[in-house]
Amino acid sequence: MEYALGLLSGYSVWQLGAALAATLGSAFVRGLTGFGMAILLVPILALALPPVESVIVANFLSLFIGLVEIKRLVTGAEKTAWSLSLLVLLFTPLGLYALAVTSPDIARFVIAMIALSAFVAILIPRKNQSAPGRAATGVVGLISGLMTGYAGMPGPPVVPYYVGRNLPRETAKTSMMLVFTVAGLAGIASAIVLGLVRLELALLAAALFPAVLIGNKIGHGASGQISDTAWRIFVGLVLAGAAVAALLRLL
Template sequence: MDLLAGFTAWQIAVAIAAALGASFVRGLTGFGMAILLVPVLALALPPVAAVVMGNCLSLLIGLTELPRLVRESERSAWTISALVVLATPFGLLALAATGADVARLVIALIACSAFVAILLPRRKEGVPGRLMTGAVGIISGLMTGYAGMPGPPVVPYYAGRNLPRVTIKASMLLIFTFAAAAGLVAAGWMGLLRGELALFALFLLPVILIGNRMGMAVSGRISDPVWRTAVGLVLGAAAGGALLRLL
């Protein structure tokens, strides 16, 4: 336990509980880990450390599933991932240039728009046009740098279409893995990636693997309408939380 010597028992307990719950939602819906994990971690850790920890955990679990994600994802996920990597530094610059109140407003607006988008009728299986795909990638990258949450633009893009659930989840998780890597590279460039945070994330890896496996088991037993309802509820909770923080 020497590797956790810099953290209190309270911080460790909160991190374990948050990691287990957020990873369960990830396994169930294919997203939501950063949306749920980072705000809870921020109750026990400094906000910047919470974002870095969230990116560490998202990258670690994504790497354990990478062959499956590559095999099952839609080709558009690669285009969006590339744009996320390119846009993430600009999100960090935007965060540095704006105040906390503006940041909360932007996050709340995007979270609410994602919730509204998921309620719209499902579109066809075909890949949306280049303009929409490019916009999703750029906005997701900006959100990665701005708030450590790439999901709000990506989830409606996939879950709002008439695609197989396995394709939706794999495509989203592949993008989130690249987003986490981009966020960590940016954090390292800014001197925010500390060794003890990376070690703490490694300590929590078994916890998120267990939670993720439990969520996947539940996901495999529920119908598609129930799964899509769960996706909407998670997005709705994220939007509600963002609005509460804004108020």
């Protein structure tokens, strides 16, 4: 226990506080909408931590919460979620390598732009329920894998892929959550291979995980209690705020 606390002592009080607040809020959004945790969490974490550490911590948390819900995700997800997950596994290492060789300021800028792209994706109106073709699925999986590695954000291409169709909310949510769980696993495995994972990052994620459980449970309980328009506006505003905050850090 003392050893673990010693490792975490390398983080300042404000860093830990910012990480805790961001984790709780982003987990609430995940429980409410089925997506948004990494999209919201990484830009805010990147204000307090180096971008690579922010992405690794977010991947740990995505994997942890996904494993808690894995039975529901496997049984409720659309078949396309498995195809996307495989592509994410293949392309995440390339994205993480790009992040590792990018300067922190450039990485924060790219992460902010990804958050902004997610904000735009939320505003896309729903279309028909038919699944996109193989080419569209392949492009979404490739980009999602690169974004998982580079920004810990598999969501921007995956969200419109599911939310942009008139799928039942639970099907869309479980499909996205399954892809994000696999993305977390891919991100961690890639970081280990590249020698980027340190014990204190895993401990930080473990320390933040209770906040994920609490926020996710509250959000899940609120799911279905608000209109589709209301949650789109809510998530969009938070996404925009996270992106603006990341851009301000550059200034």
